[in-house]
Amino acid sequence: xxxxxxxxxxxxxxxxxxxxxxxxxxxxxxxxxxxxxxxxxxxxxxxxxxxxxxxxxxxxxxxxxxxxxxxxxxxxxxxxxxxxxxxxxxxxxxxxxxxxxxxxxxxxxxxxxxxxxxxxxxxxxxxxxxxxxxxxxxxxxxxxxxxxxxxxxxxxxxxxxxxxxxxxxxxxxxxxxxxxxxxxxxxxxxxxxxxxxxxxxxxxxxxxxxxxxxxxxxxxxxxxxxxxxxxxxxxxx
Amino acid sequence: xxxxxxxxxxxxxxxxxxxxxxxxxxxxxxxxxxxxxxxxxxxxxxxxxxxxxxxxxxxxxxxxxxxxxxxxxxxxxxxxxxxxxxxxxxxxxxxxxxxxxxxxxxxxxxxxxxxxxxxxxxxxxxxxxxxxxxxxxxxxxxxxxxxxxxxxxxxxxxxxxxxxxxxxxxxxxxxxxxxxxxxxxxxxxxxxxxxxxxxxxxxxxxxxxxxxxxxxxxxxxxxxxxxxxxxxxxxxxxxxxxxxxxxxxxxxxxxxxxxxxxxxxxxxxxxxxx
Numbered sequence: 001x002x003x004x005x006x007x008x009x010x011x012x013x014x015x016x017x018x019x020x021x022x023x024x025x026x027x028x029x030x031x032x033x034x035x036x037x038x039x040x041x042x043x044x045x046x047x048x049x050x051x052x053x054x055x056x057x058x059x060x061x062x063x064x065x066x067x068x069x070x071x072x073x074x075x076x077x078x079x080x081x082x083x084x085x086x087x088x089x090x091x092x093x094x095x096x097x098x099x100x101x102x103x104x105x106x107x108x109x110x111x112x113x114x115x116x117x118x119x120x121x122x123x124x125x126x127x128x129x130x131x132x133x134x135x136x137x138x139x140x141x142x143x144x145x146x147x148x149x150x151x152x153x154x155x156x157x158x159x160x161x162x163x164x165x166x167x168x169x170x171x172x173x174x175x176x177x178x179x180x181x182x183x184x185x186x187x188x189x190x191x192x193x194x195x196x197x198x199x200x201x202x203x204x205x206x207x208x209x210x211x212x213x214x215x216x217x218x219x220x221x222x223x224x225x226x227x228x229x230x231x232x233x234x235x236x237x
Numbered sequence: 238x239x240x241x242x243x244x245x246x247x248x249x250x251x252x253x254x255x256x257x258x259x260x261x262x263x264x265x266x267x268x269x270x271x272x273x274x275x276x277x278x279x280x281x282x283x284x285x286x287x288x289x290x291x292x293x294x295x296x297x298x299x300x301x302x303x304x305x306x307x308x309x310x311x312x313x314x315x316x317x318x319x320x321x322x323x324x325x326x327x328x329x330x331x332x333x334x335x336x337x338x339x340x341x342x343x344x345x346x347x348x349x350x351x352x353x354x355x356x357x358x359x360x361x362x363x364x365x366x367x368x369x370x371x372x373x374x375x376x377x378x379x380x381x382x383x384x385x386x387x388x389x390x391x392x393x394x395x396x397x398x399x400x401x402x403x404x405x406x407x408x409x410x411x412x413x414x415x416x417x418x419x420x421x422x423x424x425x426x427x428x429x430x431x432x433x434x435x436x437x438x439x440x441x442x443x444x445x446x447x448x449x450x451x452x453x454x455x456x457x458x459x460x461x462x463x464x465x466x467x468x469x470x471x472x473x474x475x476x477x478x479x480x481x482x483x484x485x486x487x488x489x490x491x492x493x494x495x496x497x498x499x500x501x502x503x504x505x506x507x508x509x510x511x
Contacts (some may be wrong), residue, residue: 007509014508080467082494082506114386158452 002149003084003217014079021092022147028064029143030100031057034107036202037058040132043113043195044125049086051110051117061103068096084216091216095146098205100213102139105198105205112191112198122178122188130197131167134160135199138206145210151217157210159229164203169197239471252284253498255488256261257474259288264458270324272309272386273303274317279305281482282324287428287446292450292459295471296466296509302482303462307430310460311347312340328427335349345372347422348457352433354413356405356420361388361397363414364405366426381422390456391419392449405421411442419451422457429453435468466506470494478502 008206009015035054042051075081083087138160145153175189215221240332245414256378260276264288272280279284287293306313310444312333325332333343345368365384366374366417374380384401388394393415405416421429435443450472461476463469469476470490477487478497486493486502497503505508 002506005504005509007504010510082466082470083497085501085507086495156246 003088005084007036009085011079014075014085017071017075017079018085019111021068021075021088024064024068024071025087025092025095025099025146026143028068028096029062029139031061031064031148032099032103033139033143035061035103035201036109036132036139037136038201039106039109039113040128042110043116044129046117046121048114051113054110055107056102058107063098065096065100065126068092083219087216087219091212094212095209098209101107102202102205105202108198109195112195116188116191119188122185122192127167127171127174128192128199129194131164131171134164134167135203135206138164138203138210142175142209142213144205145232146213146216149213149217151214154214154217155222157228158207158214158227161203164200168196168200168231181192238468241450252484253486253488254496255492257291258287259291259474261289264289264329265460266327266330267306267326268325268327269305270326271322272305272314273319273321275319276420279482280309283484285477286485287316287460289458289459290455291474292454292461292472293475293477294469295462295477296464296469296505297479297485298377298505299464302477304432305477305482306479307432307460307462309326310343310428310430311349315340318511320339331396345424346426346427347430348418348426349423350417350421350431350434354410354417356408356413356416358404358406360402361405361408361416362401365419365423372424377429381397387419387423390422390453391415392445392452393419398510401421401434405481409442414438414442415449416444417455417471422453429457429460431459433462433464436464443468445484468506478505480505 004018008146009018035057037055038050039237041047042054074090075089095181138157141153141160142157145157170194175193179189211221211227264416265287267283267285267287268285271278283306286368295306297303305314310333314320314322322334326334328343328346332338338418357367359367362381362384365387366380369383369411374383387396388397396412397416400407405413408416414437418429418434433458435446438446447468450461453459454474461473462470473490475488476490476493478485478493478501480501486497486499488498492498493502494506497506
């Protein structure tokens with residue numbers, strides 16, 4: 001069952017406000033997803049002007065977050081929401097805040113890109129594009145779980161977080177070897193480690209969005225083990 | 238359990254319970270309680286355990302049987318012609334509809350407050366002393382003490398202590414309602430029944446009554462019927478949602494308003510009814 005039970009509200013104004021909240025969250029989600037994607041593209045293509053464009057989109061993301069907060073505050077004060085409506089509004093505030101942070105992290109990525117573009121490339125990117133793709137998928141699926149009110153998809157997103165963490169660790173180990181090899185690599189490696197960390201934080205926020213969406217749909221959290229990836233049974237040697 | 242209701246879309250539904258239990262358990266138990274006005278059935282198989290010393294709210298759309306249920310608890314419906322009941326309502330384990338039950342004694346154990354304040358056209362003091370006088374108390378000291386205690390509990394003493402001999406009809410609406418609550422609790426009942434006690438009051442007077450309900454919590458088992466869902470959310474520990482004479486969902490107020498178990502409850506409290 002969807003949280004509104006497929007029925008419209010008796011107050012059409014309230015119904016419109018709830019629809020507007022959903023629309024604004026999706027708009028903010030799409031914006032920060034694009035910022036993350038283009039931020040990483042500016043890294044891979046060494047495109048400083050693209051990086052600066054991404055930075056300029058942050059104000060719009062901040063404004064959308066502020067708009068969502070205003071709308072939610074107004075609905076709470078004037079409509080006294082309950083049950084699914086209340087959970088949607090609470091989720092709206094929390095999700096918007098996470099998405100706004102994702103936008104900030106995308107800006108952080110582009111800041112490192114501008115610094116990296118002033119030096120020669122360190123190495124071809126192998127791990128980062130995979131990590132970027134996995135993070136974007138998590139973000140997109142967390143938003144899909146919100147739109148479709150799909151609790152199973154929300155769980156899948158949370159379970160994917162471990163993969164991004166693992167990739168972050170792998171990249172860290174690889175970059176360590178570059179730093180040990182030649183001290184002149186340290187500056188560039190450090191910036192790439194930051195980028196990797198930002199992606200990992202974006203994945204964490206996407207996972208947080210998915211958990212909030214799960215709560216919005218079900219009105220509670222599953223047992224902790226549900227968030228963990230189900231490992232295949234161990235084979236006997 | 239809610240009985241099947243052919244054609245009303247309720248065939249599949251049984252009452253869902255997730256009641257918050259009071260420290261002292263239930264002292265008012267309804268079991269498969271049905272009520273007919275002539276041939277029209279108004280209540281269908283109501284089963285609920287009202288927890289002692291905490292506040293239970295009855296909510297639901299007009300005509301769902303909330304007030305009928307409330308009035309069944311102190312047998313006020315007895316006065317209606319053609320009324321018949323089945324099932325049981327037990328107060329401390331004793332069936333209130335059993336033959337031989339003294340209805341006056343029963344009602345003494347249950348204070349009732351109505352929608353419109355209905356003080357008697359006599360002094361403030363006499364209003365509160367009335368139930369004790371009916372009980373045969375003549376001692377002036379005892380009456381004065383009981384009056385001060387009841388008015389104090391009803392958060393009215395400070396406002397009327399210098400006007401005890403004035404006519405109660407001269408008080409404001411909110412004061413009159415608190416006076417009625419003082420009268421209802423003067424004889425120290427077990428259960429306090431409130432039928433929309435704030436619907437005729439302004440927001441400030443309403444807030445005072447709600448504060449009073451919070452203060453009385455723990456001393457009495459309170460059952461309140463209200464159309465104002467925010468009020469039910471504010472004052473009660475458990476909420477029972479009724480629809481078409483059936484108990485649909487009965488559970489902790491937090492849960493009913495944040496995460497109701499049934500779509501029908503959710504539709505009603507979010508305003509998506511019908």
